[in-house]
Amino acid sequence: MNDMTNKWIGQRTIRPDGADKVTGRAQYSADFAMPGMIHAKMLRSPHAHARIRGIDTSKAEALPGVKAVVTAKDVVDFPLDKSVMLGIQDMRWMCRNVMAREKALFHGHPVAAVAAINEEVAAAACALIEVDYEVLPHVIEIEDAIKPDAPILHEWNTFEGKPSNIAGTMVLKTGDVEKGFAEADVVIERTFTSRPVHQGYIEPHACTVSYAADGRVTIWSSSQGQFMVRAMTSLLTGVPQSNIRAIPAEIGGGFGAKTIVYLEPIAVLLSKKSGRPVKMVMTREEVQRATGPAPGSLSTVKIGAKKDGSIVAAQGTFYLQAGGLPGSPLRGPVGCSFAAYAIPNVLSVGYDVVSNRSKVAAYRAPGAPLGAFATECVLDEIAEKLGLDPLEMRLKNSAKAGDKAIYGPVFGEVTFKETVESILHHPHYKAPLDKNPAPGVKRGRGVASGFWYNAGGESSVQVNITEDGNVVVTTGHPDVGGSRASIANVVAELLGIDHSRVSVLIGDTMTIGFSNLTGGSRVTFASAMVATASTEKVIGQLKERAGKIWGIDAEAIKWEDGMALPAGDNAGKFPPLSLKELAAKANEMGGPIGTQVQLNTTGADPGFATHCVDVEVDVDLGIVRVLRYTAAQDVGRALHPGYVEGQIQGGVVQGIGWALSEEYLYDKNGRVDNASFLDYRMPVCSDVPMIDPVVIEIPNPKHPQGVRGVGEAPIVPPLAAIANAVHDALGKRFYALPMSPPRVSERLEQP
Amino acid sequence: MTDIRYLAPSTLDEAVRAFAAASGAARILAGGTDLLVQMRAGIAKPGTIIDIKKIPELTAIEDLGGGAYRIGAAVSGAVLAEHPTFGKAWPGVLEAVNLIGSKQVQGRASPGGNLCNGSPAGDSVPAMVAAGAVVTIQGPNGRRELPVEKVPAGPGRTNLAPGEIVVAFTLPQRPKGSGDAYLRMIPRTEMDIAVVGMGVNLTMEGGVVKAARVGLGAVAPTVLLVEDAAKALIGTKLDDTALEAAAAACRAACKPINDKRGTIAYRIKVAGVLLKRTAAIAARRAGGN
Known part of the structure; x- marks a missing residue:
């Protein structure tokens, strides 16, 4: 499959969702409407931290036009003493995140919801709800939250025997770091901070929900997993999964944050109470205040190396800012920071720290960029101190096949070196850089690498042959990164037919088998694998049909260029039978042609990336601009190169925002002061150069097309690469993000 | 929910009458790029909206000769950019007006709206102040004129009396050797609001500054005319000492706040940096005239 004779795999085919999106026909989650539909709004906490002593909704309920009011007492409670997990999400926290229960834990935390004849009445009713708050001291920053006298968010949570805001730890260890550091010729230890950043998807969270008189629920919403929407809604409302049809809308970006629900269970409860379909749409301000950012971080990394650059010991301590409820992605920094390197002695520890801000949600390679920021900056400093090229130093320390990864498994292939070498030999890395092109202008170059686990997991794919001999493929994954286009390429290739004859769509929870989230860089890997199995089954069926028609054994038939042919001269001489001809004869020869394959896929090898960036600093104004950016990554096989490049470019741009400009600003009451795209400064197009992706294709031997996950590794290196480039420009190291102009x-101005 | 009256009078008298009659419950709509955003956010809840774009005088650009222009208050940035001669006489004013919002916003946003919005960070205002623009205002008691820097009263507030509407900006004649420029500091490259905005207008003769005006935005409750900075430049050849003195005057004039868009220390520093950079561009343009 993985060769240059491919007709469709590796082609930049027209995306199946493109025409609808550019003509405005695509249906996003706020685009659905139903007869009799009413509108709902959340009442959100005005306080960063407050105990809820009581809620009186009577005045709101009495307002004309109000159809239903919901509070935490309507949501299924998951008691604090018993963890109930759905994937990586603990339902104790989910039930408290969708609706505050004992306490409001951040400004914007939902405390009640109203459904009414329109949004204005719903908002007016929210204002009539009387919440009896006991306002408590709040804490936002990690440094403050871990102080001994910090306000405690969850009194029941203890750490080392005392009430604490540290809600969890993770430790990975190999060898003996003390012994390792003692053997080192150079040891550097630095502490880094970074701010929480929002995923910044353009489409706000929204849903339309219908709870019918027979108890059956239909949910239209955009998410990174309709089956996740079904399961979480079921758990939080008590409606059995078999009664919930979750229909995925087109999604306007998720980047991890749409792997949990915010609105759907509440809308179901409002629809159940009112007997009307309910629509709920967040404003941008609500999105910024109350939906998941990536955590902020406080990290200390210590690395010891020999004079020749070989690393003998590494220690990382990573505090992540979970927000109001536990659940920081500790495995990101703890597991990924040192994973690309063969280091004999490692101690990597993570702490999950709660504070009064919105609960974190997944964001592209959750947590890994924070770990790489610290680790890759310290490596740069060690290379500088030892007078080594930072890329040569990475090459020297690359993990190898057969090494045991710090997070458990033994590496199969390790393609880290190839990414480093591709930057080392890239014209960008060799190009001369004028470091002081004009008075007050400094330029610098930096590099950094990144690691992400990648994932397999459950996928279901149906392949059905239409009566006219074309193909409909149904998968169970929302398409956030081009999975439909990629699957169309794979199926067209396997069937040997024109790409335009394959339609790929995303099924809902009642029309396709269980499929796990679109996340973890898993969907193209998993669904291409399952689509391959499904298509091969269909080809088997087609050969059987041809065998029946010709009166020969299916084994003696081969499938080529969209046709069944006798496999050799011994099979007999028959004119080829095309897909169209076989489809036309389907019913007389045994019935419809099609199949569904469901697998828990495995074999997703990790992703490696190495980046090189040139920056320019306006010294008088403190402005850092990215001039040139090259990002190398092993993608295994680019089923659709345009999408692969887009994933790499998008990850880099999000990393640039993280490094240079994005941060939440709080007022003294713990309220977010910049809950808008104007003042939460994500990069705009003119802020970034065209990102140059270097797509390395070393096929993953465990995948039928050789695919490796792509979407997450590219956001891991930029923070450190840019910090290293700024150091090269200015001769000063930055240990805190963002490197904003002030x-x-x-x-x-400091010495 | 609430009914809003929308009026689009074709004469200024009608507009003034309607505006005065609404006694505070009306808002003037020029491009609407601030008003509609405020209404959507629930900050502005006008009972009446008076659209002034149907009044010919408010959308006209008049070449008065000798570099002088009269620009209707509701002229959009895009229309001003397409004028055949305005941008040659006043490149700084034009670049400032064209920095309001995005390409799409430029089709609507006007210098009159930018001024009356009362934001100290409005991009066109420092350039207009540097240009020495005079604003024509019409109200129930007739017509009056104010230097542009006298119009803002504080964030979101103006010195317009009830019922008064800004009609036009008049830019004075340009002596030979004049040039103006506007620069702003924003963290991004576009789609942002000035952390500091700087307008400089110079007239040069034989390399010596004969006349200067400096407008400084986003560092105080209103856009400032920094006369000390102008004085520091006049009579000099814009040598480093003169530029540093003018920069120091700009820094001294700053009374900024710490807010989400910038810190006090940073804004003060940037004001000085921008003075030097903007003056250099204005001087280059003056030399080219």
């Missing part, structure tokens, strides 16, 4: 300016 911060850079302030740092430049």
Whole structure:
């Protein structure tokens, strides 16, 4: 499959969702409407931290036009003493995140919801709800939350025997770090901070929900998993999964944050109470205040190396800012930071720290960029101190096949070196850089690498042959990164037919078998594998049909160029039978042609990336601009190169925002002061150069097309790569993100 | 929910009458790029909206000769950019007006709206102040004129009396050797609001500054005319000492706040940096005239 004679795999075919999106016909979650539909709004906590002593909804319920009011007492409670997990999500926290229960834990935390004849009445009714708050001292920053006298968010949570905001730990260990550091010629230890950043998807969370008189629920919403929507809604409302049909809308970006629900269970409860379909749409301000950012971090990394650059010991301590409820992605920094390197002695520890801000949600390679920021900056400093090229140093320490990864498994293939070498030999890395092109202008170059686990998991794919001999493929995954286009390429290739004859669509929870989330860089890997199995079964059926028609054994038939042919001269001489001809004869020769395959896929090898960036600093204003960016990654096989490049470019741009400009700003009451795209400064197009992706294709031997996950590894290196480039430009290291103009300016005035 | 009256009078008298009659419950709509956002956010809840774009005087650009222009308050940035000669005489004013919002917003946003919105960070205002623009205002008691820097009263507030509407900006004649420029500091490259905005207008003769005006935005409750900075430039050849003195005057004029868009220390520093950079561009343009 993995060769240059492929007709469709590796082609930049027209995306199946493209025409609808550019003509405005695509149905996003806010685009659905139903007869009799009413509108709902959340009442959100005005306080960063407050105990809820009581809620009186009577005035709101009495307002004309109000159809239903919901509070935490309507949501299924998951008591604090018993963990109930759905994937990586603990339902104790989910039930408290969708609706505050004992306490409001952040400004914007939902405390009640109202459904009414329109949004204005719903909002007016929200204002009539009387919440009896006991306002409590709040804490936002990690440094403050872990102080001994910090306000405690969850009194029942203890750490080392005392009430604490540290809600969890993770430790990975190999060898003896003390012994390792003692053997090192150079040891560098640095502490880094970064701010929480929002995933910044353009489409706000929204849903339309119908709870019918017979108890059957239909949910239209965009998410990274309709089966997740079904399961979480079921758990939080008590409606059995078999009664919930979750229909995936087109999604306007998720980047991890749409792997949990915020609105759907509440809308179901409102629809049940009112007997009307309910629509709920967040404003941008609600999205920024109350939906998941990535955590902020406080990390200390210590690395020891020999004079020749070989790393003998590494220690990482990563505090992540979970928000109001536990659940920081500790396995990101703890497991990924040192994974690309063969280091004999490692101790990597993570702490999950709660504080009064919105609960974190997954964001592209959750937590890994924070770990890489610290680790890859310290490596840069060690290379500088030892007078080594930072890429040569990475090559020297690359993990190898057969090494035991710190997070458990033994590596099969390790293709890290190839990414480093591709940057080392890239014209970008060799190009001369004028470091002081004009007075007050400094330029610098930096590199960094990144690691992400990648994932397999459950996928279901149906392949059905239409009566006119074309193909409909149904998968169970929302398409956030081009999975439909990629699957169309794979199925067209296997069947040997024109790409335009394959339609790929995303089924809902009642029309396709269980499929896990679109996340973890897993969907194209898993669904291509399952689509291959499904298509091969269909080809088997087609050969059987041809065998029946010709009166020969199916084994003696081969499938080529969209046709059944006798496999050799011994099989007999028959004119080829095309897919169209076989489809036309389907019913007389045994019935419809099609199948569904469901697998728990395995074999997703990790992703490696190495980046190189040139920056320019306006010294007087402290502005850092990215001039040139090259990102190398082993993708295994690019089923659709345009989408692969887009994933790499998108990850890099999000990393640039993380490094240079994005942060939440709080007022003294713990309220987010910049809950808008104007003042939460994500990069705009003119802020970034065209990102140059270097797509390395070393096929994954465990995948039929050789695919490796792509979507997450590219956001891991940029934070460190840019910090290293700024150091190269200015001769000063930055240990805190974002490197925004006021911060850079302030740092430049320091000695 | 609430009914809003929308009026689009074709004469200024009608507009003034309607505006005065609404006694505070009306808002003037020029491009609407601030008003509609405020209404959507629930900050503005006008009972009446008076659209002034149907009044010919408010959408006209008049070449008065000798570099002088009269620009209707509701002229959009895009229309001003397409004027055949305006941008040659006043490149700084034009670049400032064209920095309001995005390409799409430029089709609607006007210098009159930018001024009356009362934001100290409005991009066109420092350039207009540097240009020495005079604003024509019409109200129930007739017509009056104010230097542009006298119009803002504080964030979101103006010195317009009830019922008064800004009609036009008049930019004075340009002596030979004049040039203006506007620069702003924003963290991004576009789609942002000025952390500091700087307008400089110079007239040069034989390399010596004969006249200067400096407008400084986003560092105080209103856009400032920094006369000390102008004085520091006049009579000099824009040598480093003169530029540093003018920069120091700009820094001294700053009375900024710490807010989400910038810190006090950073804004003060940037004001000085931008003075030097903007003056250099204005001087280059003056030399080219």
